[in-house]
Amino acid sequence: MNPIELSVIVPVYNEEQGLHALFDRLYPALDKLGVSYEVVFINDGSRDRSAAILREQFQKRPDVTRVVLFNGNFGQHMAIMAGFEHCRGQRIVTLDADLQNPPEDIGKLLAKMDEGHDYIGSIRRMRQDSWWRGVASRAMNRLRERITRIKMTDQGCMLRAYSRDIIDAINSCQEGNTFIPALAYTFAQSPAEVVVGHEERAVGESKYSLYSLIRLNFDLMTGFSVVPLQIFSFTGIIVSLLSAFFVVFLLIRRMIVGPEAEGLFTLFAIAFFLIGITLFGIGLLGEYIGRIYQQVRHRPRYLVQAILEKSE
Known part of the structure; x- marks a missing residue:
């Protein structure tokens, strides 16, 4: 049996309307590469006909x-982790099913790996996202880089290529919540980036809400750094130091000027500010404790209902 050179992992969640368009572009693009390949689709508990369409495609190109x-919805990153654990290629590429990143650009990532790099990230050229997604993404990128020291120009682009060594290292981790591109970056010896195309989503809608993006970046910052706690x-x-100086100031002022009724609302403002900082700190600490709680339960990260593959 010849080894598979390339595995393409595609997480799918409620993509019924766009799957046929994906098939029409993905398979011809891979056929042109002239390498042995496999496409691993992970159905993340879709509630539409995505699973049935994937089954039909398997029957066409087994x-x-x-x-x-999956027997439920476990999230995009868990779907990709399942793909990592079931793929067999020496090089692995992740691709979203919405065709916002063209499958034809997979060759660019492989060509960059041929230069000796073991992990290839991507930068979306002329992004077609909504304005708020662009602003939020840039802000999160800057915050993430300052906190984690992980330099990724475009952390939201899922079109990425990994060597088998990095995939094996990722599979050895048993984290319940993680951010795969950042985790791969920490294992990579020679990471690089390439510019890829970005198109508007033709059908369907984004599965990432604003809350999901914030939740993802919380996982990124608390999973790869203790800087927020520091x-x-x-x-x-x-x-505490400023409060001590302020108490001394008020004591001296009382001795010189005498008791005053003024400044009550200023003290209220200071008290509310300190309460706000305290609540923020408790929430931040809760994020880390929550990660520990989820990890020590040792629950399965995902449950597989069935695997469709050609028997050897």
Whole structure:
């Protein structure tokens, strides 16, 4: 049996309307590469006909198609993790099913790997997202880079290529919540980036809400750095020192000027500010404790209902 050179992992969640268009572009693009490949679709508990369409595609191209069916919705990153654990290629490419990243650009990532790189990220050229997605993405990128020291120009683009060594390292991790591109970056010896195309979503709608993006970045920052906790500790020290100086100031003022009724609302404002900092710190601490709680339960990250693949 010849080894598979390329595995393309495609998570699918309620993509019924766009799957046929994906098939029409993905398979010809891979055929042109002239390498042995497999396409691993992971159905992440879709509630539409996505699973049935994937089954039909498997029956059409069983030699290069595999389908992993979840019995529920476990999220995009868990779907990709399942793809990592079931793929067999020496090089692995992740691709969204919405065709916003053209499958024809997979060759660019492989060509960059031929230069000796083991992990290839991508930068979307002329992004077609809504304006708020662009602003939020740039802000999160800057915040993430400052906190984690992980330099990814475009963390939201899922079109990425990984060597088998990096995939094996990722599979050895048992984290319940993680951010795969950042995790791969920490294992990579020679990461690189390439510019890829970006198109408007033709059908359907984005599965990431604003809350989902914020939740994802919380996982990124708390999963790869303790800097947020350190910042809060330093903030507590500074506020404590300022509070001490303020108490001394009020004591001296009382001795010189005497008791005053003025300044009551100023004290209220200061008290509310300190309460706000305290609540923020408790929430931040809760994020880390929540990650520990989820990890120590040792629940399965996902449950596979069935795997469609050609028997050897």
